[in-house]
Amino acid sequence: MTISNETKVGALTSIAIVLLILGFNFLKGKSFKSNKVKYYAVFDNIQGLANSNPVMINGKQVGTVFNTDGGMDMRKIKVTMNMSIPVNIPDNSVAVVTTSLLGTTSLEIKLGNATKYYTNGDTIATEASSGMFDVALQKVDPVLAQVKIAVKSLDSLLGSVNSLFDPNTKNNIKGTLENLNKTTANLTVSSAYLQTLLNTQSGALAKTLNNVSSFTGALASNNDKMNDIMTNVEKTTANFSKLDVEKTLASLNGTINELKNTVGKINSDNGTLGLLLNDKKLYTNLNATSNKLNLLLDDVRLHPKRYINISVFGKKDKETPLMVPLPDTVNAPYLNK
The missing domain is CATH 1.20.5 (Single alpha-helices involved in coiled-coils or other helix-helix interfaces)
Known part of the structure; x- marks a missing residue:
């Protein structure tokens, strides 16, 4: 045919x-196959990202952009990604739209470090890109990029400082500087005084050190005496340590007990000394004897002839003897009233 x-x-x-x-x-x-994995990402600005642009992870293409849809509002653009190879994407990863120096736009996924992964149909978190100029600047010279960031931060800082420098703040700073000048002047005076104090010839510190030196010299000269004193102290403590303190205390305790017994016997009616101190009869008898002795002495003084007769021709005194003591002994402390 x-x-x-x-x-x-x-x-x-x-x-x-x-x-x-x-x-x-x-x-x-x-996709030509129905079993491909799809992910979604929502951006404010996709920077020219179009269908079939590559989806990159660490410089390797793992899929393509299937669709971009902003709806009627166009404030949020939803990007659909078809993954051509199976990849585990941690759930703290982010999607970023990047633009190369040649103007090629791609979607890059920056992997996170989580142990849980996105599944088919999940929406990946997004991050705003730096722009083509910043990317190019970082490629050409990373130091210039850091300088640019530092200049921006410095400009913001200067703006904040200028906003703080109102008239009141300037006056406060002026007053602070004046106080600082006064403080500096006081420090100068204090430094001069300190220099005078530290003078090696006439300073108070030098005199104090001289006194300390004299004192230590005196201690050194009396070192032998100090040694003798310490030796005597050691001997005294040794003698104290040799004393039988327990035996002495036991003897003292026995003496105290005996003294207690003696005092107890004195306070009681038992024994001669106790009766002498506590028996009222003895006091009464002594009082009566003393009274009779007084009467006898008064009678001897007034009528001596009744008791002593040395005269050959004298008569014997036959007057009535005294029955009551004379007035000079009436108020004697030994009479009962």
């Missing part, structure tokens, strides 16, 4: 059309 040239041309044309459609859909990021 011979195939005509028209048939061949028609078949080739049909195959070319099919391949063209498939290639166009592939370039648009449409």
